[in-house]
Amino acid sequence: MHLRNDQSRRSFLKASAVTGGGLMLTFNLGTAKAATATEANIGAFVRIAPDNTFVIMAKSVDIGQGVKTSLPMIIADELDVDWSQVKVELAPLDTEKFGAQNVGGSTTIPRNWDNMRRVGAAARQMIVSAAAKMWKVPEGELTTGSGVVTHAASNRKATYGELASKAAAQTAPDLKTVKLKDPKDFKIIGKPTRDVDAPKIVVGQPLYGIDVQAPGMLAATFERSPVFGGKLVKANIDEIRAMPGVRKVVVVEGITGKGDPARQNGIEAGVAIVADTWWQAQTARRKLRVEWKDGPTGLQSNANWEKTALEFAKKEPQFNIRKDGDPDATFKGAAKVIEATYSYPFLAHATMEPMNSTASFNNGKFEVWTPTQNAAAARTSISKVMGIDEKDILVHPTQRSGGGFGRRAQPDPAVEAAWIAREVGNGTPVKLVWSREDDIRHDNYRPAGYHHFKAGLDAQGKLIALTDHFVSFGENGKFAPMCQLGDNIFPAEFVPNLSYGASLMQLGTPMGPLRAPGSNALSFVFMSFLDEVAQASGRDPLQFHMDLLAEKRVAAKAAAPAANGQPRPPGFDAERMRGVLQLVADKSGWGKRTMPKGTALGMAYYFSHAGHLAHVIEVTAGKDEVKVNKVWVAGDIGSQIVNPIMAESQVQGAVLDGIGQALGQQVTFANGRVQQGNFDDFPLLRMNEAPPVEVHFNITGNPPSGIGEPALPPVHPALANAIFAATGKRVRSLPFNKAAGFAV
Amino acid sequence: MAYTLTVNGTSRTVDVDPSTPLLWVLRDQMSLVGTKFGCGVGMCGACTVHVNGQAVKSCSMPVSAVGEQPITTIEALSENPIGKRLQEAWLDVDVAQCGYCQAGQLMAATALLSKVPQPSDADIDTHMSGNLCRCATYIRIRKAIKQAAGVAEKKEG
Structure with missing residues (x-):
């Protein structure tokens, strides 16, 4: 909770009757004036019923990362009630009441850990004050537990439910100074706690956007230009209109301005078919014949980019990102110089639940149901594209989303559904569902990239110089979205002579965040190349990295505060990294196990999303195949794991996600068109390919941070390094099956 | 028609x-x-x-x-005793992340245990590899199937 000192912003409390009796505690922070997204109307989080049960609101949506459970756990613990007394509800979109509600970047826990504690503690404090006044005893003589206030000296007890109305009349404590629990007294935080929606999931209850049903609802499918930014020349619209079940055919001219590479404020050109059922719409779509005008993006292809990238890599970078010391002079005097070129492909998100949204339009107002990581952004985009005021757009985030991985941070499905619903009109709800092919071919992709590295070692095998010429995408010295190489990327500041530079190629297709954006690619190239350097140094990789990390404790350049003014969590810390590296080495038996020929370990570590993670992967590799036997992970995400069962699950999922990407995933372009379309050519990891993943956490005195993302980046290089250790074959491009001819 | x-x-x-x-x-x-x-x-x-x-x-x-x-x-899986046992194991192990694929996983697992009451790891691989989980909850799916079947988990490492 980020509170200001201004007296007018002091918390006050409102009590209001709720349906079925009981009271809703509303701590109002005077949000009408200048509330920032980091502030929240805390009382909106807790409802106390007379039967002493508690409804706790989950402020943010669940995309599989578990926050619908973990955020209420934090409030409940400080409120000092039992988890069995709690019912969780998903908060509606209301950033004035709940603060920022978007999820992504593993930020939900670090951003809310402290303020959710304060919300729970403030509510508890008011209940205690009410009891103290009622019994005329000092607050200090009262204790709480299981939703009951006890005065031991007089043997009096009262439930929170009984005290709720009196509590509502108390002055709310200052959130900045409200007394928090000693972490050793946590009863819910840190305990393995089942997902609150699990009982509904296992019986197939409707929870997802694709499950939305409404009276009179129609179904829609949308054929978009196969090339981003392309235009429709002509189509057999009349024929499609006559197909069974078809109610409306909507030609969308398309708004894809140049300043909108991430598709936030536009809509692709195409033909939407609205029918009684989705199958009828999709069947009609198969008869659709469209002539497209591709535009300049129709020329882009992997073949062109690869050729250009290799030409660029031979030249000087177009611009410099960072330069320390004198790398070129150092290379001349180095005992050993190593050079290598690495690359990785575009990737799609392929969330299990295909993109979808439902919308209706009536009397100038929209109502939209959307599975999203950012309902507020969806509302803003609809407003901009449709020219409707945000107050006339009611957006409901759905109870759950069938995966996010960054894809649902983008609002395009909600904008499309709204556009189609407006054309249908009359308040008729229209559910737009993308096919899997739509999903793979119209994503906001993880960008591909090429890196030309050079490293110099001195006679003792110490890394004294490193350069990276990064060939990426963008224009006029400005990276396209998600393509950046930051000047603080490791091993910057750990190598005395270092330069990062970049050259950019044109790109017309939108890019977007994919789980651990930036890091999910940079980790592979940097940590694989550093393994090559370690091998050349003649030291064991563990020793090489421990030596490298011993050079300096933390990067000198602190990360800039976030756009909302909140300080960033602590950055890369070599001591924390050495801690997880040693832990994973110990757990995996690094350097201590004898393995059969063809079986070997690889290691890698990476700092991302405030987490320090180190992995060891064991593979058995033959001439043309590789099998991952086991993965060990050690992570440092601070002082507290909120829900251990979910933290472990996130790590295991991220590791298997990374293995799936490394082994077989790529999106390629020809004539501006994506060449993949479904799980046959964009394969996800399957049960028979999933190795065991052993997860350990190093608990350190740092603020708790998120774990949805940081366990992914070390996977690709650890796997590449293991393949090298097992076979002597260095894999320098992803996916491995393409690069090394592995049948996996 | x-x-x-x-x-x-x-x-x-x-x-x-x-x-x-x-x-x-x-x-x-x-x-x-x-x-x-x-x-x-x-x-x-x-x-x-x-x-x-x-x-x-x-x-x-x-x-x-x-x-x-x-x-x-x-929606009717809990009327099947094997299905019910699997649903309970799914809750006990807390298999789901996003949960979207889990209905399909449970239906596939029920068919597996109906045919092979005590499945080996290889049986699970064979019968469950047609069901994708993008969150990659495979480790827990395997554990829950074994728990429902009363098969001991293999000690790893």
Whole structure:
């Protein structure tokens, strides 16, 4: 909770009757004036019923990362009630009441850990004050537990439910100074706690956007230009209109301005078919014949980019990102110089639940149901594209989303559904569902990239110089979205002579965040190349990295505060990294196990999303195949794991996600068109390919941070390094099956 | 065309094109939305239901091919003792992350344990590899299947 000192912003409390009796505690922070997204109307989080049960609101949506459970756990613990007394509800979109509600970047826990504690503690404090006044005893003589206030000296007890109305009349404590629990007294935080929606999931209850049903609802499918930014020349619209079940055919001219590479404020050109059922719409779509005008993006292809990238890599970078010391002079005097070129492909998100949204339009107002990581952004985009005021757009985030991985941070499905619903009109709800092919071919992709590295070692095998010429995408010295190489990327500041530079190629297709954006690619190239350097140094990789990390404790350049003014969590810390590296080495038996020929370990570590993670992967590799036997992970995400069962699950999922990407995933372009379309050519990891993943956490005195993302980046290089250790074959491009001819 | 289907023990008639996949009949005609759409080509298993007790990918079975075979969906899985045991194990292990694929996973796992009550790891690989989980909860799916089957987990490491 980020509170200001201004007296007018002091918390006050409102009590209001709720349906079925009981009271809703509303701590109002005077949000009408200048509330920032980091502030929240805390009382909106807790409802106390007379039967002493508690409804706790989950402020943010669940995309599989578990926050619908973990955020209420934090409030409940400080409120000092039992988890069995709690019912969780998903908060509606209301950033004035709940603060920022978007999820992504593993930020939900670090951003809310402290303020959710304060919300729970403030509510508890008011209940205690009410009891103290009622019994005329000092607050200090009262204790709480299981939703009951006890005065031991007089043997009096009262439930929170009984005290709720009196509590509502108390002055709310200052959130900045409200007394928090000693972490050793946590009863819910840190305990393995089942997902609150699990009982509904296992019986197939409707929870997802694709499950939305409404009276009179129609179904829609949308054929978009196969090339981003392309235009429709002509189509057999009349024929499609006559197909069974078809109610409306909507030609969308398309708004894809140049300043909108991430598709936030536009809509692709195409033909939407609205029918009684989705199958009828999709069947009609198969008869659709469209002539497209591709535009300049129709020329882009992997073949062109690869050729250009290799030409660029031979030249000087177009611009410099960072330069320390004198790398070129150092290379001349180095005992050993190593050079290598690495690359990785575009990737799609392929969330299990295909993109979808439902919308209706009536009397100038929209109502939209959307599975999203950012309902507020969806509302803003609809407003901009449709020219409707945000107050006339009611957006409901759905109870759950069938995966996010960054894809649902983008609002395009909600904008499309709204556009189609407006054309249908009359308040008729229209559910737009993308096919899997739509999903793979119209994503906001993880960008591909090429890196030309050079490293110099001195006679003792110490890394004294490193350069990276990064060939990426963008224009006029400005990276396209998600393509950046930051000047603080490791091993910057750990190598005395270092330069990062970049050259950019044109790109017309939108890019977007994919789980651990930036890091999910940079980790592979940097940590694989550093393994090559370690091998050349003649030291064991563990020793090489421990030596490298011993050079300096933390990067000198602190990360800039976030756009909302909140300080960033602590950055890369070599001591924390050495801690997880040693832990994973110990757990995996690094350097201590004898393995059969063809079986070997690889290691890698990476700092991302405030987490320090180190992995060891064991593979058995033959001439043309590789099998991952086991993965060990050690992570440092601070002082507290909120829900251990979910933290472990996130790590295991991220590791298997990374293995799936490394082994077989790529999106390629020809004539501006994506060449993949479904799980046959964009394969996800399957049960028979999933190795065991052993997860350990190093608990350190740092603020708790998120774990949805940081366990992914070390996977690709650890796997590449293991393949090298097992076979002597260095894999320098992803996916491995393409690069090394592995049948996996 | 009118088709009379027996779904979860109840006889229901729908009027749809013969090519309509069973998946969309369940979801759009019968409001049984627990069965999920994932790929439309039988590659992900999110749409797995039981047809005559067999695990079938309902996105790839046209309604015209169902005939009189009884259909069970996730909504009625708890009436099957094996299904019920698996649902309990799923809750105990807390398998799901996003949860979207889990209806299909449970239907596939129920079919597996109906055929192979004490499955080996290889049996689980063979029977469950047609069901994708994008969150990659495979480690927990395996654990929950073994727990429901009363098979000891292999000690790793």
